[in-house]
Amino acid sequence: MWIKRHRAWEPPESSATPESAWRARRRIIKTFGVGAAVLGLDTGGARATLLGRLLKSGTQGNEESIVIPDVPWNDQLPAERNGAYQLDRALTPEAVNATFNNFYEFGSHKEIWEEAQALELSPWQIKIDGMVENKITIDVEELIRRMPLEERLYRLRCVEAWSMTIPWTGFPLAELIKFAKPLSGAKFLRMEAFMDKDVARGQTQPWNPWPYVEGLTLAEATNELAFIAVGTYGHTALKQHGAPLRLAVPWKYGFKSIKSIVRFTFSAERPVSFWEELQGTEYGFWANVNPGIPHPRWSQAREEIIHTGEKVPTKLYNGYAEQVGHLYKNINLPDEVLYR
Ligand SMILES: Nc1nc2c(c(=O)[nH]1)N[C@H]1C(S)=C(S)[C@@H](COP(=O)(O)O)O[C@H]1N2
Numbered sequence: 149m150w151i152k153r154h155r156a157w158e159p160p161e162s163s164a165t166p167e168s169a170w171r172a173r174r175r176i177i178k179t180f181g182v183g184a185a186v187l188g189l190d191t192g193g194a195r196a197t198l199l200g201r202l203l204k205s206g207t208q209g210n211e212e213s214i215v216i217p218d219v220p221w222n223d224q225l226p227a228e229r230n231g232a233y234q235l236d237r238a239l240t241p242e243a244v245n246a247t248f249n250n251f252y253e254f255g256s257h258k259e260i261w262e263e264a265q266a267l268e269l270s271p272w273q274i275k276i277d278g279m280v281e282n283k284i285t286i287d288v289e290e291l292i293r294r295m296p297l298e299e300r301l302y303r304l305r306c307v308e309a310w311s312m313t314i315p316w317t318g319f320p321l322a323e324l325i326k327f328a329k330p331l332s333g334a335k336f337l338r339m340e341a342f343m344d345k346d347v348a349r350g351q352t353q354p355w356n357p358w359p360y361v362e363g364l365t366l367a368e369a370t371n372e373l374a375f376i377a378v379g380t381y382g383h384t385a386l387k388q389h390g391a392p393l394r395l396a397v398p399w400k401y402g403f404k405s406i407k408s409i410v411r412f413t414f415s416a417e418r419p420v421s422f423w424e425e426l427q428g429t430e431y432g433f434w435a436n437v438n439p440g441i442p443h444p445r446w447s448q449a450r451e452e453i454i455h456t457g458e459k460v461p462t463k464l465y466n467g468y469a470e471q472v473g474h475l476y477k478n479i480n481l482p483d484e485v486l487y488r
Pocket residue numbers: 161248249250251252253304305306307341360388389390401402403404405406407408
């Protein structure tokens with residue numbers, strides 16, 4: 149039986165069924181008149197079919213969701229593609245990616261693109277602070293103009309066992325770190341998203357530890373794969389993808405890739421991330437993709453490629469072991485900590 153009562157304190161991402169599945173299921177029940185009691189006895193197989201149906205029905209895309217923000221740095225894009233990052237599958241159509249998002253500031257379901265349009269991108273200040281030489285508050289436009297932009301094709305694997313592929317435009321996080329000049333004692337980078345209850349209704353939910361926070365070790369943050377995206381599909385990033393600045397760390401579960409960042413803080417202490425604070429045993433600080441380490445309540449062995457309905461085996465580090473595997477060789481932590 150896969151139906152699980154949603155408790156008010158519990159974030160949707162910690163439930164085996166994403167919020168949108170509940171809504172889709174209610175639609176299915178309405179359409180076909182199937183009683184909840186009958187569905188309550190569903191087997192795992194029926195669950196997979198139902199989730200598959202949701203992923204397909206919820207991911208046909210909507211061209212209207214592609215609203216390119218009108219910002220002064222639009223002239224910086226597109227940028228040349230860095231061919232070093234190849235995909236083993238097709239790019240997800242933009243209308244699909246732009247319609248199916250996780251961005252809890254705007255709601256705990258997937259269809260937040262319209263709400264997210266309320267985000268004001270300009271002016272947008274970025275604060276760099278903590279253990280750095282160059283403590284600074286800088287306009288995002290100035291920062292983007294200073295950074296070397298390129299395009300990269302990355303996979304994204306959500307902990308909810310679906311995946312997509314996205315062409316990001318942006319710059320290596322290592323470039324921002326070079327600009328900040330961390331002091332020798334700095335070991336971690338904490339990133340914080342915007343906070344504005346008037347714009348983001350999700351932030352009025354008192355049970356969530358707003359603002360959204362994420363963190364990396366400096367070794368991870370300076371790895372070549374760690375990328376700050378300012379664009380998607382060759383233009384300025386859509387608001388629903390986390391404009392104006394969003395992290396892309398494709399070897400980690402999607403929740404690590406924090407959207408709409410306003411602050412980078414360097415520290416000696418490990419920061420506590422948003423999901424870790426909510427449910428640390430299920431969504432930890434490390435969150436490296438590993439098909440062999442299940443989430444406490446479901447398997448991570450496979451993933452559904454959204455829009456295609458195709459289910460494929462998940463790869464260690466989401467297929468990026470060559471770039472990041474060495475980072476974890478000498479870390480003496482249990483697998484349930486490093487990969488969850
Ligand atoms: N600020 C913020 N960043 C966030 C989230 C969020 O709710 N708020 N959700 C995360 C999760 S769970 C995922 S899977 C990805 C989804 O990115 P996408 O919507 O661009 O595909 O964003 C991540 N970054």
